[in-house]
Amino acid sequence: MYIIFLMIAISVTVAACFLGAFLWAVRSGQYDDDYTPAVRMLFENDTEQQDTKQQKKGSKLYPEAKT
Amino acid sequence: MEAALQTNVQTCYHCGDSCVEETILAHDKTFCCDGCKTVYELLEENNLCNYYNLEENPGITGKKPVAEARFAYLDDAGVEAQLINFKSDNIAKITFYIPQMHCSSCIWLLENLFKLNPGISETTVNFLRKEVSLTYFPQKTTLREVVTLLARIGYEPEITLANTDGKKTSKPSRTIIYKLGIAGFAFGNVMLLAFPDYVDFTQGLQRTFGSFFGYLSILLSIPVFFYSARGFFTSAWEGIKQRMVNIDLPISTGLLALFLVSIFDIVTARGPGYLDSFTGLVFFMLIGKYFQQRTFDSLSFDRDYTSYFPVSITVLKENGEESSTAVRNLKVGDRIRIRNQELIPADAMLLHGRAMIDYSFVSGESEPVEKVVGEVIYAGGRQIGESIELEVVKEVSQGYLTQLWNDTVFSKDEKQNLHTYSNIAGKWFIIVTMMVAAGALIYWVPRDMDMAMRAFTSVLIIACPCALSLATPFVHGHTMRVFGRNKFYLKNTGVVERLAKIDTVVFDKTGTLTEPSEAELTYTGKQLSEAEQRAVLSVMRHSTHPLSQRISEQLKGTSSPVTGFQEFAGKGLVGEVNGMLVRVGSAAYLGVPAEKQKDTLKTTVYVSIDGKVLGYYTFYNVYREGVQQVLQELGDKKIAVLSGDNDHEEARLRELLGKEAELSFNQSPVQKLEYIQQLKARENRQVLMVGDGLNDAGALKQSDAGIALSNSVTNFSPSCDAILDASAFDRLGTFLNFSKTTMTLILLTFAVSLVYNVIGLTMAVMGLFTPIVSAILMPISTLSVMTFATLSVKYAARKAGL
Numbered sequence: 001m002y003i004i005f006l007m008i009a010i011s012v013t014v015a016a017c018f019l020g021a022f023l024w025a026v027r028s029g030q031y032d033d034d035y036t037p038a039v040r041m042l043f044e045n046d047t048e049q050q051d052t053k054q055q056k057k058g059s060k061l062y063p064e065a066k067t
Numbered sequence: 068m069e070a071a072l073q074t075n076v077q078t079c080y081h082c083g084d085s086c087v088e089e090t091i092l093a094h095d096k097t098f099c100c101d102g103c104k105t106v107y108e109l110l111e112e113n114n115l116c117n118y119y120n121l122e123e124n125p126g127i128t129g130k131k132p133v134a135e136a137r138f139a140y141l142d143d144a145g146v147e148a149q150l151i152n153f154k155s156d157n158i159a160k161i162t163f164y165i166p167q168m169h170c171s172s173c174i175w176l177l178e179n180l181f182k183l184n185p186g187i188s189e190t191t192v193n194f195l196r197k198e199v200s201l202t203y204f205p206q207k208t209t210l211r212e213v214v215t216l217l218a219r220i221g222y223e224p225e226i227t228l229a230n231t232d233g234k235k236t237s238k239p240s241r242t243i244i245y246k247l248g249i250a251g252f253a254f255g256n257v258m259l260l261a262f263p264d265y266v267d268f269t270q271g272l273q274r275t276f277g278s279f280f281g282y283l284s285i286l287l288s289i290p291v292f293f294y295s296a297r298g299f300f301t302s303a304w305e306g307i308k309q310r311m312v313n314i315d316l317p318i319s320t321g322l323l324a325l326f327l328v329s330i331f332d333i334v335t336a337r338g339p340g341y342l343d344s345f346t347g348l349v350f351f352m353l354i355g356k357y358f359q360q361r362t363f364d365s366l367s368f369d370r371d372y373t374s375y376f377p378v379s380i381t382v383l384k385e386n387g388e389e390s391s392t393a394v395r396n397l398k399v400g401d402r403i404r405i406r407n408q409e410l411i412p413a414d415a416m417l418l419h420g421r422a423m424i425d426y427s428f429v430s431g432e433s434e435p436v437e438k439v440v441g442e443v444i445y446a447g448g449r450q451i452g453e454s455i456e457l458e459v460v461k462e463v464s465q466g467y468l469t470q471l472w473n474d475t476v477f478s479k480d481e482k483q484n485l486h487t488y489s490n491i492a493g494k495w496f497i498i499v500t501m502m503v504a505a506g507a508l509i510y511w512v513p514r515d516m517d518m519a520m521r522a523f524t525s526v527l528i529i530a531c532p533c534a535l536s537l538a539t540p541f542v543h544g545h546t547m548r549v550f551g552r553n554k555f556y557l558k559n560t561g562v563v564e565r566l567a568k569i570d571t572v573v574f575d576k577t578g579t580l581t582e583p584s585e586a587e588l589t590y591t592g593k594q595l596s597e598a599e600q601r602a603v604l605s606v607m608r609h610s611t612h613p614l615s616q617r618i619s620e621q622l623k624g625t626s627s628p629v630t631g632f633q634e635f636a637g638k639g640l641v642g643e644v645n646g647m648l649v650r651v652g653s654a655a656y657l658g659v660p661a662e663k664q665k666d667t668l669k670t671t672v673y674v675s676i677d678g679k680v681l682g683y684y685t686f687y688n689v690y691r692e693g694v695q696q697v698l699q700e701l702g703d704k705k706i707a708v709l710s711g712d713n714d715h716e717e718a719r720l721r722e723l724l725g726k727e728a729e730l731s732f733n734q735s736p737v738q739k740l741e742y743i744q745q746l747k748a749r750e751n752r753q754v755l756m757v758g759d760g761l762n763d764a765g766a767l768k769q770s771d772a773g774i775a776l777s778n779s780v781t782n783f784s785p786s787c788d789a790i791l792d793a794s795a796f797d798r799l800g801t802f803l804n805f806s807k808t809t810m811t812l813i814l815l816t817f818a819v820s821l822v823y824n825v826i827g828l829t830m831a832v833m834g835l836f837t838p839i840v841s842a843i844l845m846p847i848s849t850l851s852v853m854t855f856a857t858l859s860v861k862y863a864a865r866k867a868g869l
Contacts, residue, residue, distance in 0.1 A: 004276060012256060025720040026244050039171045041296040
């Protein structure tokens, strides 16, 4: 049963790592703005050949994987 | 687009306005004005047309041309240094406030600014705060170029005197998130460690590892006690120092008792303690606080005159050369030039030109005031018409308007509101708790000493009114969100409670009860024939005078050619149309004898044709839609109107407001402030002030709740407790009633939490309070209070139609 000491030690360490990650995320400002990033991730990555004059109206806001 | 085609009205591809006045066809698209077309072309050139794909017609109308010379002051190194956050030789960072941004297209374009100006390295948008953080290379571009570019594409940043104050806008506080994170972490882990106490088959585990689990729990709870829960302790201590009992006092006593008893139990191996309850309570209460703190980031409630004044002004040097100077550096004797629609930043004397000053925002006068050369013009007015030259007679900080801010009202700290429901409840709570605890002690001491201690501490623990302290933040937080959805934005949740107690409502007239941009026009006198009317209109069209423009807006029709047109400043116009000599202007100009003039206080414009006075136009205020309804809904409250305008509207206001209402006219900002003070001091009233302009700033601050009415909530509004979008003005009564309802809801929530407290207390005095009881009671009571508060507000809001 003494394995429990080890297991609890590991579980608390893992939890503490997550706490550390959370605090780090807060510190780096990830919680300051919870709206804009959600919009930003949907923008397409621009490529040169984009923007021909006639673009379809309906095709807005969907991400396309581009390299 | 389909809708546009059906109605046969073209909408602008850029800004979505309907093209009424002119339609420009270019690049297979329609534009409403040159400004919009130019922006489109600029974006197209730089391959930024994606802007138009993200949202339809995302642009900001370009009808108002940007005078780019205006930004010359940004070249000034001193101004630049005040605005910029950080600058080194090859990099500079600045944050702009851009209230115009409204959609995802805006975010996209603003974050792709570097494509329009290679000198910009990076832009990051914070949409909720309407801020753009911009990094640029000072060798490649200048601050002025960056701002000019933003203005050109329609996103002119708001740069006001307040930006140069040196007060950098503070980042949102992250403390509460840290506290929440730590409390949540500890709660989860302590809960796991406490689990063996609750179920039978793990009793063996508990016996073997009990003290290990206990000490580990203590270790995990220490940061919660000293960091996460610190806010409750300091607030309670502040209360004690001021000899006041607030809600945090019983909470702190409860938390302290929980923590100390648990440590004592664990160290003396009496039991597992209540640390899971302790960390859980702190966690839940912090959620309540977090909920309460979330407000409307993009709105600014604490603005003073510095946010209204521009940063720079055109100064004329002795040789007549124009240069841009920071307003702060204006000195007495400087000659300044004010163009159409610009603000006069300091009290100044008119030297040249025809001044038509719109004071509606500053003094509440509804019509522009005409000033002649030699008169002193007070700061804050907006010039309409041609550009004028003035000589500064007082420095900005000494002006008539800025003096208002030197009043003590503005230097007073926000008073802590101690008479809130929860604080009063807290007071009774601690009295009752102490009595019950003492009773338990007296009962048990002769019988069982050990039991006596247990009963005493468990009463303190169970009586922790945590559910109580959750009720208010949740009910108010939800109410604030309901209001926000209906375009009524509160500064913080405390305002809800103050709104509920209001018994007197004071309105400003100009711009609050009336629609500032409109005026009703009536014509009195001999009926004009069609030809005569057309002649009058034709002459009016030639004038840029605001009154002429209003009249010509009303008189629809086509104009005829005018010969011999002349305009006399401060008097009127003359012109010949089809052989008719038309003169329009003031009574004195047309030679109307004083005794024949009617309604001298009203704004009137006389008309004469071929030397014969035919009649006059009178301007009336147009009251906002829904004024009647609002006043009806406020029927049980005392109503007053404070107007900076003269009393020519008295009869109409009286009709609108009824006999009871108090009407005061020609009120200066200071008089308004004093009026509110008197209402509060002499009649002990709870006053709500509704105003819109700088002249109401003192009154708004002095009142129990000040609401600033604004046609566009991101525009400047004086410091206040709440901002109400003008389109929601008709619901003011509903808002007030709803805040009253929420107070009932809080009482109901109190009742719910009281049930749990009674159950817990009964068990506590009987000495039956154990960790398992606390582990069940605590989460149930907090969760049910939170759910009840949330659902009841939602239900009440739906019922109230909000």
